[in-house]
Amino acid sequence: MKLDPSAKYVLDRLRGAGFPAWAVGGCVRDSLLGAEPADWDVCTAALPEQTAALFERVARTGEKHGTVTALLDRPIEITTLRTEGAYLDRRRPSGVSFTGDIRADLARRDFTINAMAWSPEDGLVDPFGGRDDLAAGVLRCVGVPKERFSEDALRILRALRFISRLGFEAEPETDRAMRECAPYLKEISVERVYSELLGVLRGKHVDAALLGYPEVVTAAVPELAPTVGFAQHSPHHIYDVWEHTVRAVAAAPEDEAAVRLTLLLHDMGKPSKYRMDETGRGRFRGHGAAGAEMAEACLRRLKTDRETREEVTTLVKIHDEPLPDTEAGMRRLLAKLGERQVRMLIEVKRADGSARAPASAESRLQRLSEGEALLERVLAQKPPLTAAELKIGGAELMELGVPSGPEMGRILEALLGETLDGTLKNERGPLLARARELINE
Numbered sequence: 001m002k003l004d005p006s007a008k009y010v011l012d013r014l015r016g017a018g019f020p021a022w023a024v025g026g027c028v029r030d031s032l033l034g035a036e037p038a039d040w041d042v043c044t045a046a047l048p049e050q051t052a053a054l055f056e057r058v059a060r061t062g063e064k065h066g067t068v069t070a071l072l073d074r075p076i077e078i079t080t081l082r083t084e085g086a087y088l089d090r091r092r093p094s095g096v097s098f099t100g101d102i103r104a105d106l107a108r109r110d111f112t113i114n115a116m117a118w119s120p121e122d123g124l125v126d127p128f129g130g131r132d133d134l135a136a137g138v139l140r141c142v143g144v145p146k147e148r149f150s151e152d153a154l155r156i157l158r159a160l161r162f163i164s165r166l167g168f169e170a171e172p173e174t175d176r177a178m179r180e181c182a183p184y185l186k187e188i189s190v191e192r193v194y195s196e197l198l199g200v201l202r203g204k205h206v207d208a209a210l211l212g213y214p215e216v217v218t219a220a221v222p223e224l225a226p227t228v229g230f231a232q233h234s235p236h237h238i239y240d241v242w243e244h245t246v247r248a249v250a251a252a253p254e255d256e257a258a259v260r261l262t263l264l265l266h267d268m269g270k271p272s273k274y275r276m277d278e279t280g281r282g283r284f285r286g287h288g289a290a291g292a293e294m295a296e297a298c299l300r301r302l303k304t305d306r307e308t309r310e311e312v313t314t315l316v317k318i319h320d321e322p323l324p325d326t327e328a329g330m331r332r333l334l335a336k337l338g339e340r341q342v343r344m345l346i347e348v349k350r351a352d353g354s355a356r357a358p359a360s361a362e363s364r365l366q367r368l369s370e371g372e373a374l375l376e377r378v379l380a381q382k383p384p385l386t387a388a389e390l391k392i393g394g395a396e397l398m399e400l401g402v403p404s405g406p407e408m409g410r411i412l413e414a415l416l417g418e419t420l421d422g423t424l425k426n427e428r429g430p431l432l433a434r435a436r437e438l439i440n441e
């Protein structure tokens with residue numbers, strides 16, 4: 001086990017003061033997997049007061065539950081060993097009591113692969129067979145799965161997150177309990193649900209996770225329920241709306257959370273917009289706009305930050321519109337969305353396109369690469385995309401006698417519009433001449 005230097009310092013310091021201490025949870029799991037742990041957690045028999053006294057700088061946010069964060073090269077969370085009382089409200093334990101027993105602390109943890117501890121003195125402490133499950137790729141609750149998910153339903157989404165990240169399979173009893181207890185997710189705070197949902201979406205094995213557990217996903221995002229099994233009756237599609245959705249999510253880059261979130265929601269408007277045409281083909285006219293409305297409501301309910309909500313909603317709305325095929329059209333799109341969002345739109349369309357029937361995917365992806373080439377060509381010309389980038393501004397217009405205010409705004413917008421269209425050059429002379437004409441209009 002390769003200990004992080006800050007974690008090693010914490011373990012040494014606690015042991016030196018006579019308190020048993022272990023690295024615990026995710027860092028042990030990830031180390032055994034040969035992966036770099038995202039953060040290092042330590043548990044100890046020392047009480048929070050005793051822990052805090054051993055380090056120069058600490059943050060004491062989670063003190064109620066016995067957590068002290070030592071502020072070292074990297075912050076290390078140090079938690080006093082504890083057991084939890086019964087869960088009465090399916091959210092939090094009725095009480096927490098400190099213990100000196102590492103096994104008792106590990107027993108309250110969610111999955112065997114997360115219920116291991118390690119110290120230089122004891123080596124691996126693994127009372128529930130976490131190491132074997134890790135080697136076999138098995139996700140297994142500590143204790144009776146149904147009880148553990150009834151205590152805290154967020155664990156179901158955590159399970160899905162580990163399945164998505166690690167490609168593991170839930171053992172049969174854990175699998176069954178995930179499905180049976182999924183309705184309890186409605187009782188969990190939306191902030192916790194949203195954050196785990198993003199974790200699920202970021203996984204490398206997101207397709208297996210989402211396709212394997214539609215009842216879990218739709219418990220968290222009920223708006224998606226009608227898409228599951230919804231046949232498209234279209235030559236462009238070989239999957240139902242849900243499977244298409246999942247394959248699109250999985251086709252997008254793992255680190256693009258907003259793009260993956262967009263793809264999860266992109267076709268949620270399809271079931272309500274379904275019509276069969278004269279030839280017996282499924283049509284979904286207007287599903288982008290309908291989906292955007294649903295996505296907006298859904299993201300508000302999940303308390304998604306405003307920037308992400310607006311980005312995702314816009315992308316859902318226009319995901320099915322073709323990209324512009326002229327320079328002017330591309331400039332207008334850039335002015336409206338900004339470069340970042342146009343690039344996101346391309347990622348969305350690429351993933352959406354690749355999850356279609358092969359012939360349809362091929363033609364979509366072909367058109368998309370033409371759109372992308374057009375985007376690069378337009379960006380290379382560094383066109384003005386906002387009024388502020390025009391070669392004349394408020395000062396020049398004032399000299400022409402335009403008062404600042406709505407009139408000035410109107411003229412600047414008109415000038416920008418014409419440069420975007422390509423009918424006006426972004427040069428002082430032409431801009432001033434055109435401004436004079438606009439003043440008299």
Ligand code: ATP
Pocket residue numbers: 024025026027038039041108109110111114115152154155
């Ligand atoms: P990550 O690498 O994503 O941080 P993690 O396993 O470290 O994964 P954390 O949320 O940081 O996850 O939690 C740390 C540890 O606390 C877990 O490994 C697990 O042992 C325990 N734990 C966290 N949440 C729960 C929960 N809801 N129920 C039971 N145990 C939990």
Ligand code: MG
Pocket residue numbers: 026027038039
């Ligand atoms: Mg962690």
